[in-house]
Amino acid sequence: MLRFVKSVSAGRVEWVCFAPCMRQFSKPRRIRQAEDDLPYDSSMPIPATQRHSAATDPREAARQRLIVALDVPDVSAASVLLDRLDDTCSWFKVGLELFVAGGPGVLEPILRRGHRIFLDLKLHDIPNTVAGAVRSAASLGVEMLTLHAAGGPAMLTAAREALAGAARPPQLLAVTVLTSMDAGQLGAIGVNRPPAEQVAFLARMGLAAGLRGFVCSPQEVAAVRALTGPEGTLVIPGIRPAGGEVGDQKRIATPAEALQQGASYLVVGRPITQAPDPAKAAEAILEEMAGVL
Numbered sequence: 001m002l003r004f005v006k007s008v009s010a011g012r013v014e015w016v017c018f019a020p021c022m023r024q025f026s027k028p029r030r031i032r033q034a035e036d037d038l039p040y041d042s043s044m045p046i047p048a049t050q051r052h053s054a055a056t057d058p059r060e061a062a063r064q065r066l067i068v069a070l071d072v073p074d075v076s077a078a079s080v081l082l083d084r085l086d087d088t089c090s091w092f093k094v095g096l097e098l099f100v101a102g103g104p105g106v107l108e109p110i111l112r113r114g115h116r117i118f119l120d121l122k123l124h125d126i127p128n129t130v131a132g133a134v135r136s137a138a139s140l141g142v143e144m145l146t147l148h149a150a151g152g153p154a155m156l157t158a159a160r161e162a163l164a165g166a167a168r169p170p171q172l173l174a175v176t177v178l179t180s181m182d183a184g185q186l187g188a189i190g191v192n193r194p195p196a197e198q199v200a201f202l203a204r205m206g207l208a209a210g211l212r213g214f215v216c217s218p219q220e221v222a223a224v225r226a227l228t229g230p231e232g233t234l235v236i237p238g239i240r241p242a243g244g245e246v247g248d249q250k251r252i253a254t255p256a257e258a259l260q261q262g263a264s265y266l267v268v269g270r271p272i273t274q275a276p277d278p279a280k281a282a283e284a285i286l287e288e289m290a291g292v293l
């Protein structure tokens with residue numbers, strides 16, 4: 001796993017990244033600009049609840065960092081999957097398909113089973129409306145909630161401020177560029193930067209608006225990690241075990257690669273949920289993850 005250490009040299013503060021291949025941290029590679037170049041106050045404390053797992057057992061650490069996407073049409077299909085994955089996985093992502101079909105009530109059985117929920121609603125609307133939706137979501141017992149960075153700084157700031165005073169605020173994650181978008185798809189909506197540049201642009205904007213969590217593809221995770229430092233929560237979809245079906249995802253990596261690049265959490269859907277034996281597929285991914293933790 002990548003590690004980051006704060007280093008002060010010649011009056012400049014830098015985050016220094018150590019990759020696992022760099023024995024005993026002997027050859028640090030500087031991947032981050034001086035802190036005064038960053039678009040946010042990096043001394044701002046990050047609540048402990050917003051940090052990813054500190055488990056020392058690699059297998060348990062892997063379990064706490066794998067999120068299974070419950071992209072299913074209804075509560076009964078979700079229950080079937082939960083029955084099969086209850087003992088193997090602890091985080092589940094509820095996205096638009098399930099939430100629209102079943103409403104907030106779909107979360108209750110997942111919470112009752114003792115699992116943690118990432119509510120992936122990818123909110124994108126005027127600031128007032130998003131702030132209201134964030135306030136409503138904050139009472140549902142979910143621990144992470146997405147909104148589109150492309151909604152702009154005012155929307156992101158309104159969302160963050162809407163959580164002030166919430167008893168158990170979910171961590172807000174700004175979705176940068178969907179992993180299904182490539183340069184052609186971005187061009188089609190008038191964005192002529194390559195995906196990696198657009199991701200970095202949106203991440204800097206999100207940081208400036210006070211967000212510390214991001215969703216990006218495995219191919220940009222190292223660059224976003226360099227911007228957020230170790231406290232950033234980077235949630236990474238587009239994960240495909242080597243040789244697996246790619247489907248509609250464009251910017252993908254294996255579980256081990258994504259973690260080595262600096263991912264906090266991996267989101268995996270179809271490679272687990274559409275496998276003949278979902279628990280076995282999840283086990284294989286956890287084993288690969290544990291191997292690099």
Ligand code: C5P
Pocket residue numbers: 069071095120175176177178179180215216217237238239247249267268269270271
């Ligand atoms: O089945 P698969 O592993 O491709 O599922 C990935 C999940 O991650 C889906 O639920 C998708 O909505 C979500 N996601 C994504 N790209 C993003 C954000 C979320 O694929 N940028």
